Amino acid sequence: MSRFDVLVIGSGAAGLTAALTLAPTLKVGVIAKGALGEGATNWAQGGIAAVLEEGDSFDNHVADTMTAGAGLNNRAIVEHVVSEAPAAIARLAELGVPFNPDGDGWHLTREGGHSHRRIVHVADATGWAIQQALEAAAAAHPNIALVPDMVAIDLVTGRHAEEFSTSGAVHGLYAFNRNSGRVETLLARATILATGGAGRAYLYSTAPRGATGDGIAMAWRAGCRVSNMEFMQFHPTCLYNLGVKNFLITEAVRGEGGVLTNPKTGHRFMPDYDERAELAPRDIVARAIDSEIKRDGLDYVHLDISHREPEFVRDHFPNIHEKLLGLGIDITTQPIPVVPAQHYTCGGVLVDVDGRTDAPGLYAAGEVTQSGLHGANRLASNSLLECFVFGEAAAKHIIANWAALPEPPSIRAWDESRVTNSDEEVVIAQVWGEIRRFMWNFVGIVRTTKRLERAKHRIDLLRQEVADYYRHFRVTPDLIELRNLVEVADLIVRSALSRHESRGLHYTLDYPEMAADAVDTVLVP
């Protein structure tokens, strides 16, 4: 059994921001289910949105965020996050993130849905640079213990206490230690979920392998409300290459003049769908590509930036240029084959402005949450920003309310007396593949009630199967993830079925119109 003042589950932008804010005052344990840099943060290419350009304003950023979010955003939260952005960027620069300079300030790119140049970046590897800086600062801090290879299974609540309680308070978690192969109990007065999204519920996703919605499923099982899970963002431009899955071509390629063409006809099709053409919000671009692909039976469409100076292309997109060159595509002279892929989970665990969930002692920050910032669709580059603002807010709230957070009670150790080692692991791979395939086919970019019901029917069967399996066999990382994936798929489908309109990322042929009132989907355990 290990004890910390505060436990942070997740070592991406949200988790490490929280840990660094807590560390001057409290002892923090940060766990990650694999290596520390395996979350989505490391993969972010584009950058972070902040109002820094002359002539831009907080009001503009708020308006762009609300337009993308189709009015479902919580305006007060949007205003709060937008106004915190410049300070968050300054803190990162202080930590040593080498943002691209421009004159006295930083170079800003423009991305779809933004009315101004607003994206602070480190070439096209912003997330990597941020992860490096945060990890280095956390590793150097004596009050932070970084614990990789520790897979959270479930939150510890009063139900796991020697003295049973239904208070709902969270006191830490049970986690599987990959190195010892044993389940450990980690206790803390406060716990922060920073486990990222649930993209791997889909067959095609730009999200890392570990994005299986663990935090959402754990919070749900611990009694927290989950909201807006139907709003899954599909990135319009993932590289189409059968050997290399999940390589994203950043929005900034379109921001810097890249055009989308139909490879059969050579026609630039985006102006047919939206007056903003390639700079329309992601959902519109993704649906347009989906429609071209389905109508003409294509495998992919082309994204072409070869009309710009080769030097400009190489300077702005060094990683993409190099990666694709290795695959035989020179983007300074050739178009890039692209398809849409799941990219961002807008919904998640409901939190307030301080990152508090419904469970006392449990906070959450980053992609695992529904904070009210994104509404029905995330504006590009607002998500890293959300991690910094809420990671810090949760930490500050914990510090300010430290005295009110109780010491964890005595907790029962993990009980393995009634389980054995699995003799049919093939079930896990089979069910995992099934879920991702039907989620892609039935709960994807364009939905219908019938398809959603088909998905629901399958989930109900698989849930039962996975629950049986979980009851009988020792946990493994794959089983832990699969159990969460089924839970999260169920939450996505139930949310989608309950929304009788098309809004933002949720587009259904049965309810193609947007309703007059914007109402969040809130699922109550």
Ligand SMILES: Cc1cc2nc3c(=O)[nH]c(=O)nc-3n(C[C@H](O)[C@H](O)[C@H](O)COP(=O)(O)OP(=O)(O)OC[C@H]3O[C@@H](n4cnc5c(N)ncnc54)[C@H](O)[C@@H]3O)c2cc1C
């Ligand atoms: C390819 C790509 C490009 C992107 N580009 C941008 C961009 O340019 N700008 C932008 O704003 N956003 C971008 N995003 C989104 C953004 O990167 C993410 O929303 C953000 O990084 C999420 O950070 P996080 O801290 O919430 O989670 P993550 O960085 O995903 O970290 C999750 C952490 O939780 C841990 N974890 C998960 N489950 C468990 C468990 N069961 N037990 C223990 N630990 C666990 C993981 O190990 C990991 O450490 C991009 C996303 C992708 C995939």
